[in-house]
Amino acid sequence: MIHRLPEFVSPISPDAADVVLVVGASRGIGYAMVEALLSKPEVLLGSPNHKPLIVLAACRHPQRAEALQALQRQHPQQLALLTLDMANAEAFATLTQQLKSLTPTLRAVVNTAGLLHEPATDSQPALRPEKALSQIRVDAVMRSFSVNAWAPILLAQAVLPLISRQHAFCFASLSARVGSIGDNQLGGWYSYRAAKTAQNQFLKTWSIELARTHPLATVLVLHPGTTDTDLSKPFSAHVVPEKLFTKERVAQDLLAVLRARGPESSGGFFDWANESVPW
Numbered sequence: 001m002i003h004r005l006p007e008f009v010s011p012i013s014p015d016a017a018d019v020v021l022v023v024g025a026s027r028g029i030g031y032a033m034v035e036a037l038l039s040k041p042e043v044l045l046g047s048p049n050h051k052p053l054i055v056l057a058a059c060r061h062p063q064r065a066e067a068l069q070a071l072q073r074q075h076p077q078q079l080a081l082l083t084l085d086m087a088n089a090e091a092f093a094t095l096t097q098q099l100k101s102l103t104p105t106l107r108a109v110v111n112t113a114g115l116l117h118e119p120a121t122d123s124q125p126a127l128r129p130e131k132a133l134s135q136i137r138v139d140a141v142m143r144s145f146s147v148n149a150w151a152p153i154l155l156a157q158a159v160l161p162l163i164s165r166q167h168a169f170c171f172a173s174l175s176a177r178v179g180s181i182g183d184n185q186l187g188g189w190y191s192y193r194a195a196k197t198a199q200n201q202f203l204k205t206w207s208i209e210l211a212r213t214h215p216l217a218t219v220l221v222l223h224p225g226t227t228d229t230d231l232s233k234p235f236s237a238h239v240v241p242e243k244l245f246t247k248e249r250v251a252q253d254l255l256a257v258l259r260a261r262g263p264e265s266s267g268g269f270f271d272w273a274n275e276s277v278p279w
């Protein structure tokens with residue numbers, strides 16, 4: 001469902017505005033990305049003489065995303081909210097239809113949806129990162145993989161019809177350094193690590209295929225650094241303050257990486273400081 005669609009934007013002319021889709025926009029880094037794009041679009045687009053930027057913010061429950069709704073009231077002509085549950089593989093076809101009804105092309109897609117832990121609900125048990133082999137459960141592995149591993153490549157499938165062959169495009173998805181096999185020194189967090197590793201391989205593989213047909217497109221896998229959000233809160237007590245970033249800072253840093261990296265970097269894994277992360 002499309003919520004609060006600004007009247008003039010439908011359908012958006014590519015000459016009139018650049019359109020960016022942010023997924024996982026309800027809170028954390030995704031919400032901060034939407035805020036940053038609306039307040040300082042030049043962080044992504046470079047020159048201050050850029051076209052107007054329209055942000056499509058997708059999240060599971062837009063009707064419950066109060067901060068995002070408040071932002072939409074402040075920017076009624078630049079921000080529309082879309083519903084997308086990344087764990088529902090069937091939702092992606094609907095997303096494609098919705099996007100096509102809004103715009104012929106996207107300038108960028110930033111996927112920030114991720115899952116490390118979740119409280120128990122009536123329908124499912126709590127999700128916690130495993131500390132030991134004995135704690136691995138198939139249902140928990142599946143829950144982590146559905147959001148962290150294969151949702152990003154299903155999102156790529158969904159947005160493919162909106163990627164121009166003639167104009168620059170960037171698809172960036174948040175991974176995590178713990179998804180690096182080469183950098184794994186602590187162990188633990190089996191499902192989350194493996195799911196992020198799988199995401200990295202999916203997107204690396206897509207970047208090679210995409211380069212053959214869309215030479216101006218860039219696919220990036222990004223590590224945000226340890227960021228003060230709901231996701232890191234249970235584990236951040238021992239992180240020294242200078243290594244625990246605010247989500248606002250991380251959003252700006254990651255958008256700067258998107259701006260700096262072009263097709264020659266496609267298929268790369270980079271951190272918030274624009275440094276390569278080992279696979």
Ligand SMILES: NC(=O)c1ccc[n+]([C@@H]2O[C@H](COP(=O)([O-])OP(=O)(O)OC[C@H]3O[C@@H](n4cnc5c(N)ncnc54)[C@H](OP(=O)(O)O)[C@@H]3O)[C@@H](O)[C@H]2O)c1
Nearest residue numbers: 024026028029060085086087113114176226227229231232
């Ligand atoms: N924070 C860190 O230190 C850190 C470090 C390394 C990597 N990362 C990665 O950075 C990304 C952003 O993390 P964060 O710190 O901003 O986490 P967060 O504050 O917990 O936010 C997670 C976001 O993902 C969304 N999400 C979860 N499951 C979803 C689903 N099924 N469908 C749609 N959206 C879903 C949440 O939406 P709801 O509001 O609907 O739950 C929320 O918007 C994640 O991919 C994470 O793995 C974070």
